Amino acid sequence: xxxxxxxxxxxxxxxxxxxxxxxxxxxxxxxxxxxxxxxxxxxxxxxxxxxxxxxxxxxxxxxxxxxxxxxxxxxxxxxxxxxxxxxxxxxxxxxxxxxxxxxxxxxxxxxxxxxxxxxxxxxxxxxxxxxxxxxxxxxxxxxxxxxxxxxxxxxxxxxxxxxxxx
Amino acid sequence: xxxxxxxxxxxxxxxxxxxxxxxxxxxxxxxxxxxxxxxxxxxxxxxxxxxxxxxxxxxxxxxxxxxxxxxxxxxxxxxxxxxxxxxxxxxxxxxxxxxxxxxxxxxxxxxxxxxxxxxxxxxxxxxxxxxxxxxxxxxxxxxxxxxxxxxxxxxxxxxxxxxxxxxxxxxxxxxxxxxxxxxxxxxxxxxxxxxxxxxxxxxxxxxxxxxxxxxxxxxxxxxxxxxxxxxxxxxxxxxxxxxxxxxxxxxxxxxxxxxxxxxxxxxxxxxxxxxxxxxxxxxxxxxxxxxxxxxxxxxxxxxxxxxxxxxxxxxxxxxxxxxxxxxxxxxxxxxxxxxx
Numbered sequence: 122x123x124x125x126x127x128x129x130x131x132x133x134x135x136x137x138x139x140x141x142x143x144x145x146x147x148x149x150x151x152x153x154x155x156x157x158x159x160x161x162x163x164x165x166x167x168x169x170x171x172x173x174x175x176x177x178x179x180x181x182x183x184x185x186x187x188x189x190x191x192x193x194x195x196x197x198x199x200x201x202x203x204x205x206x207x208x209x210x211x212x213x214x215x216x217x218x219x220x221x222x223x224x225x226x227x228x229x230x231x232x233x234x235x236x237x238x239x240x241x242x243x244x245x246x247x248x249x250x251x252x253x254x255x256x257x258x259x260x261x262x263x264x265x266x267x268x269x270x271x272x273x274x275x276x277x278x279x280x281x282x283x284x285x286x287x
Numbered sequence: 288x289x290x291x292x293x294x295x296x297x298x299x300x301x302x303x304x305x306x307x308x309x310x311x312x313x314x315x316x317x318x319x320x321x322x323x324x325x326x327x328x329x330x331x332x333x334x335x336x337x338x339x340x341x342x343x344x345x346x347x348x349x350x351x352x353x354x355x356x357x358x359x360x361x362x363x364x365x366x367x368x369x370x371x372x373x374x375x376x377x378x379x380x381x382x383x384x385x386x387x388x389x390x391x392x393x394x395x396x397x398x399x400x401x402x403x404x405x406x407x408x409x410x411x412x413x414x415x416x417x418x419x420x421x422x423x424x425x426x427x428x429x430x431x432x433x434x435x436x437x438x439x440x441x442x443x444x445x446x447x448x449x450x451x452x453x454x455x456x457x458x459x460x461x462x463x464x465x466x467x468x469x470x471x472x473x474x475x476x477x478x479x480x481x482x483x484x485x486x487x488x489x490x491x492x493x494x495x496x497x498x499x500x501x502x503x504x505x506x507x508x509x510x511x512x513x514x515x516x517x518x519x520x521x522x523x524x525x526x527x528x529x530x531x532x533x534x535x536x537x538x539x540x541x542x543x544x545x546x547x548x549x550x551x552x553x554x555x556x557x558x559x560x561x562x563x564x565x566x567x568x569x570x571x572x573x574x575x576x577x578x579x580x581x582x583x584x585x586x587x588x589x590x591x592x593x594x595x596x597x598x599x600x601x602x603x604x605x606x607x608x609x610x611x612x613x614x615x616x617x618x619x620x621x622x623x624x625x626x627x
Contacts, residue, residue: 215374220367
């Protein structure tokens with residue numbers, strides 16, 4: 122039970138950030154198009170490499186939260202692409218058991234204009250993570266789904282409620 | 288990772304005198320922490336992934352442990368163990384767990400700033416007699432279990448519980464679990480654990496048999512070992528001169544045959560002789576239960592009658608604790624031990 126309480130609490134924490142971000146997007150509509158493109162690329166790579174849905178969710182979450190703390194100029198395409206690569210790389214390392222290296226990750230869905238050195242992406246990863254204050258264990262809707270599914274299917278009399286959380 | 292880290296602890300302990308010369312050699316990259324207002328005091332450990340230094344926060348005057356990790360410029364970028372490990376540690380916030388205060392980055396280096404306490408349970412046990420520790424056992428044990436239950440409620444395994452990873456804060460009278468390595472979340476497969484660490488005396492038997500089995504009962508086993516060590520003053524399954532594995536096997540044979548005559552009986556009698564109450568022996572046997580599925584959980588252990596009202600007894604209320612250097616029993620210590 123403690124587990125579900127924990128994830129509810131951290132969900133409430135993150136909701137605040139969501140409304141701040143919405144306000145920012147309303148002020149700067151040109152951000153929205155750049156963001157959409159970034160997300161489009163992330164989703165393409167996601168479907169090609171058969172990542173878990175959590176990975177896609179987290180990448181977009183990191184991207185949004187990074188935008189809250191940094192003002193990115195909408196015009197600079199390379200910045201946006203570098204950001205999406207870094208966010209996806211970090212999210213994949215959080216969720217996936219095997220992650221392609223930074224070059225292969227970019228080549229799954231090559232951008233027409235940019236290919237970054239692993240060293241550059243590596244730096245961007247560090248920048249993204251420190252901007253997010255390394256709070257990368259974001260609660261996703263999937264956490265709730267997994268929890269409730271395990272509750273429903275766990276009518277094993279040998280296991281008590283606590284055991285079924287794991 | 289774990290294996291090498293253990294060895295390093297030993298190295299540091301043995302070469303305590305010559306650690307200072309290592310400091311100067313290894314701390315070139317640590318110069319960087321000056322920019323963040325930290326002063327390096329000494330090196331306290333080294334592992335595959337980095338070095339641990341004791342430092343002083345010049346702003347607050349507080350001691351911290353800084354773990355410096357060198358990220359090789361691999362094609363993978365920032366390694367996933369670091370990303371997953373640090374973000375897990377960031378989520379932990381509990382009185383009985385050492386906090387990760389800050390994560391700093393500079394070039395290829397990542398610096399993890401941890402809360403630091405001067406006294407660990409290992410040296411506490413070594414420097415005090417069993418009788419002077421006895422009044423604190425319940426408090427220390429229950430605080431360890433509270434911290435562990437918190438870990439487990441967050442789906443995190445400690446994985447390396449041992450007395451040197453249990454820190455004691457004399458001022459706030461708190462026991463805090465530390466792991467300057469990186470904790471593991473279960474669900475994330477961890478390659479490191481396929482290495483068999485025969486060297487650790489706190490490792491549960493099931494993880495020796497099948498190295499892939501690694502779960503919350505493992506931590507409870509380690510707490511059981513620590514519990515027994517607090518009572519007797521010696522590791523329960525010491526490695527070293529005696530064959531550590533054969534001791535465990537003897538213990539397990541007893542358990543399997545349900546004989547409870549040989550090793551366990553001896554042990555129980557020995558612990559009872561050392562002043563452990565019968566409920567304590569009962570709790571210990573539940574923590575050292577052979578079948579990990581039937582072993583008591585951290586939360587379950589906290590509800591055991593041995594630990595009832597344990598939270599009411601605060602450390603050092605009965606006997607003032609001291610840093611290991613001063614061993615002489617104080618007046619109030621003598622009083623409470625009934626020597627007056």
